[in-house]
Amino acid sequence: MSEDSSAKQGIAAVTSMTAAIVMVTVGVIQLFQGIAAVAENEMFVVGVEYIYKFDLSAWGWIHIVLGVLVIVVGLALLTGAGWARMAAIVIGALVILANFLWLPYYPWWSILIIALSVVVIWAVSTWHTTPSESHAHVR
Template identity: 75%
Template sequence: MSETSSVKQGVAAGTSIGAAIILVTVGIIQFFQGVAAVAENEVFVVGIEYVYKLDLTTWGWIHIVLGIVVMGVGLALFTGAGWARVSAIVVAAVSILANFLWLPYYPWWSLLIIALDVVVIWAVSTWKPDRV
C-alpha cells in the first residue's frame, strides 16, 4: 500500500468516526425538528406552493422516524461493521432526499444537512477498516 493510500485511509477512518458523530447529531436534530412540526404547525412557514407539498404533521412524523433511524445507524457505525457502513450510506441518501423535499419549509437547515450527508457518504464509502 502506498503512502498516499495510507494517508487517504487515515483521513477516511477519522472522517468515518466524525460521520458517526454527525449521523447521531443529525438524527437527534431531525427528531426534534419533527416533534416541532407535529406539535405546532405554526413553527414553520411556507411562502409558496410546490409539487411535493405534504401536511406539516406528515413531514413531522417523517422527520421523527428518520431521526430515530439515522441516530441508530450513527451509533452502530461506531463499531465499523459492514452492515452499519452500508446502512449509513443508505440512510444518508434517504436523508438527502427528505431534506431536499423539506427545502421550502427550512431551506438553510436542509442545505446544511444535505452537505453533511454528502460528507458522511464520502467518508463511509472511502473507509476500508481492514486496510488501516
Template identity: 70%
Template sequence: MSETTSTKQGWTEGVSLGAAIIMVTVGIIQFFQGVAAVAKNEVFVVGIQYVYKFDLTTWGWIHIVLGVIVAAVGFALFTGAGWARVSAIVVAAISIIANFLWIPYYPWWSILIIALDVVVIWAVSTWKPAAA
C-alpha cells in the same frame, strides 16, 4: 502497505468516526425538528408551494422516524461493521432526499443537512476498517 496509505487510511477512519457523530447529532436534531412540526404547525413558514407538498404533521412524522433511524445507524457505525457502513450510506441518501423535499419549509437547515449527509457518504464509502 506504504506509510502514505496508512496515514490516508487513518485520516479517513477519523473522518468516518466523525461521520458517525454527525449522523447521531443530525438524527437527534431531526427528531426534535419533527416533534416541533407535529406539535405546533405555526413554527414553520411555508414559502413557495411545490408539487410534493405534505402537511406539516406528515413532515413532522417523517422527520421523527428518519431522525430515530439516522441516530440508530450513527451509533451502529461506531462498530465499523460492514452492514452499518452500508446502512449509513443508504440512510444518508434517504436523508438527502427527505431534506431536499423539506427545502420549502426550512431551506438553510435542509441545505446544511444535505451537505453533512454528503460528507457522511464520502467518509463511510472511503473507510476500510480492515486495512487500519
C-alpha cells in the same frame, strides 16, 4: 504492520468516527425538526407551493422516523458494525431526499442537513477497510 499502513488505518478510523458522529448529530437535528413540526404547526412558514406538498404533521413524523434511523445507524457505525456503512449511505441518501422535499418549510436547516449528509456519505464511501476487516466475514 508498516508505518504507512498504520497511518492509513488512523485516517480510516478518524474518517469513520467523524462520519458516525456527524450522522448522530444529523439524526438528532432531524428528530428535533420532526418534533417541532408535529408539536407546533404554526412555527413553519411555507414559501413557494410545491407539487410534493405534505401535511406538516406528516413531514414531522417522516423526520422523526428518519432521525431515529440515522441515530441508530450512526451509533452502529461508531461500534464498527459492518452493515452500518452501507446503511449509512442508504439512510444518508434518504435524508438528502427528505430534506430536499422539506426545503419550502425550513430552507436553511434543510440545506445544512443536506450538506452534512453529503459529508457522511463521502466519508463512509471513501473509508477503506483493512484486508483483515474485509475478509473477517469469510472466516
